[in-house]
Amino acid sequence: MTHLPGGAFRGRTSLVSVAFPRSLTSISPHAFCGCSALSSVTLPAGLTSIGWHAFLRCSYLASVTLPLxxxxxxxxxxxxxxxxxxxxxxxxxxxxxxxVRPSIDARGHATVPEGGTTIASSAFSDCSALASVTFPASLTSIGDTAFFNCSALSSVTLPAGLVSIGGSAFERCSFLASVALP
Structure with a gap:
């Protein structure tokens, strides 16, 4: 097997471990999404790609051993x-x-590091703990659904260099009361 298809083990809450074949080169999107009992994975040396949300919401996955x-x-x-x-x-x-989703502190604040130019699509989506974000001056674009359904987000100050905001970037941010545009 060289390719693990999308959603292959999605939602398997009792999956505890996986032994990957050496021949595996790609893991498709959502392959292990929601495998909440999975705590550790060792990926094979020949692996070349891991897809979008491949291990999303593996709520016990603490250890990942990657190939070079x-x-x-x-x-x-x-x-x-x-x-x-x-x-x-x-x-x-x-x-x-x-x-990996950037860290959110105990007050619900996230800081996007200086030098970053893009906030990826869905980067903070469904993050109910996110109350505020500090954006770097270097930021030029915010991807689609980047802050989708961030129900605690209340205000946003966007940097002057921002050029584009993707579709539904702030959709369902029910407490978003203030947006300062550049």
């Missing part, structure tokens, strides 16, 4: 809502910062 990053592509949101340990989070973010 050369040639490995990880799509945005591949590990959203996974409690990755610091080592796994750093390894994933070194390949794609937006593969």
């Amino acid at each position: 990053p050369d040639g490995l592509s990880i799509d945005d949101g591949a590990f959203f809502d996974c409690p990755l340990n610091d080592e796994a989070k750093a390894a994933v973010q070194a390949i794609n910062f937006w593969a």
